[in-house]
Amino acid sequence: MRLIFTNRKRMALKQISSNKCFGGLQKVFEHDSVELNCKMKFAIYLPPKSETGKCPALYWLSGGCNIKGEDESWDFGTGAGFYVDATEDRWKTNYRMYSYVTEELPQLINANFPVDPQRMSIFGHSMGGHGALICALKNPGKYKSVSAFAPICNPVLCPWGKKAFSGYLGTDQSKWKAYDATHLVKSYPGSQLDILIDQGKDDQFLSDGQLLPDNFIAACTEKKIPVVFRLQEGYDHSYYFIATFITDHIRHHAKYLNA
Amino acid sequence: MRLIFTNRKRMALKQISSNKCFGGLQKVFEHDSVELNCKMKFAIYLPPKSETGKCPALYWLSGGCNIKGEDESWDFGTGAGFYVDATEDRWKTNYRMYSYVTEELPQLINANFPVDPQRMSIFGHSMGGHGALICALKNPGKYKSVSAFAPICNPVLCPWGKKAFSGYLGTDQSKWKAYDATHLVKSYPGSQLDILIDQGKDDQFLSDGQLLPDNFIAACTEKKIPVVFRLQEGYDHSYYFIATFITDHIRHHAKYLNA
Secondary structure: HHHHHHHHHHOOEEEEEEEOOOOOOEEEEEEEEEOOOOEEEEEEOOOOHHHOOOEEEEEEOOOOOOOOOOOOOOOOOOOOHHHHHHHHHOOOOOOOOHHHHHHHHHHHHHHHHHHHEEEEEEEEEEEHHHHHHHHHHHHHOOOEEEEEEOOOOOOHHOHHHHHHHHHHHHHHHHHHHHHHHHHHHHOOOOOOOOEEEEEEOOOHHHHHOOHHHHHHHHHHHHHOOEEEEEEOOOOOOOOHHHHHHHHHHHHHHHHHHHO | HHHHHHHHHHHHHEEEEEEEEOOEEEEEEEEEOOOOOOOEEEEEEHHHHOOOOEEEEEEEOOOOOOOOOOOOOOOOOOOOOOOEEEOOOOOOOOOOOHHHHHHHHHHHHHHHEEEEEEEEEEEEOHHHHHHHHHHHHHHOOOOOOOOEEOOOOHHHHHHHHHHHHHHHOOOOOOHHHHHHHHHHHHOOOOOOOOOOEEEEEEOOHHHOOOHHHHHHHHHHHHHHHOOOEEEEEOOOOOOHHHHHHHHHHHHHHHHHHHO
């Protein structure tokens, strides 16, 4: 009885929309999140192949800074909260996006869709790029590959990160490092992880010191973790930047997901 | 002096945004429209090739029915007015989208960008598909090719068209035919025009009788005007439908624009 109840809960997905697209279906669902204590929406693309067999899953984490032209595939809303599990009283009941993204959502996806649970990868943009990096670095072996567009690489040292982390995690900065990609690289056990990062050279947040990719690259170099970092001349932080290079990222993930 | 003044007027483009995209630049401009007596915005994509030579121009007319997921390349706003020149007093000063699209805008584009004025084509979606068809049919030889996604094909017979045309053109229905693609085909002089139309089979506006492509196809068949009409199984009226097939349309136009 308990098991059935659990399964019933997992199955409680409400379809919001379904549109045929490139031969498959682009769908949006709503569900009650246990981790976040609120209704959440996510989008999923089911390719034609999924009609006849299980497919790998590639998770996309969007940014949350109201970037012009941003088109969110996973609509986590503006309160995405840096993809951490908050510990401060005011936030800790609802702001548990790290657990949602790494545990609750994959369980939900695996239980409801024709997905191979052994083959998952993750990528994202800006704050979502930071999220993708920490999800992969905190869970060696869980994701086959990781990539990011203009990720926040060293949040403990940038204004956005300091504000978010002090709000969600409190003033004890030693706790912050558990969600900082550059610090996580330093203690990464070294199992296979191929990282691809694209960064626009004319991104205003790069020159503002919000993204700090150099610190991340230096840490990867020291730990001999393979990372391809491409500084793209003339590109900014926008949707247009993502659109231009997302095919390369999907190919990067397909190499590992279809291996 | 007069010529200089005219050129100065033409040059009065205000750049709203510029984003590098696929190696080129996606830009949005604002200008004071003479035809429409208001400020207008348009978007233009300048491919890398445009840095060294003149390019053909492909005009996109968006729909105006607040379609979910619709992404407008030419932002004509919701008051696009069926791409007609209104004759009724209430609308005739501002609703002259037909003249804007066929005359004022191309002159502005040709004067300000590295565009070959001899090579232009046009396409659009829904109301914009109707607009593309009438622009091409009313101006034999002006456009090298035309295509449409789910166009309103016979507006004098559909509820949207009847409402719009009686508002903009008055109650004399004989005047409506000058802006109706199906009627225009019947009097088309027959110079070369290769038409491509994609239509979603599950488009609710198709079953509602708003689009009436059969009437248009029958008229083309009778006049021996070549038209490729593709009824796409499972697709609706949305952006996802356009995204899936727009590459085919761009290839269709490239065949004539680069000939």
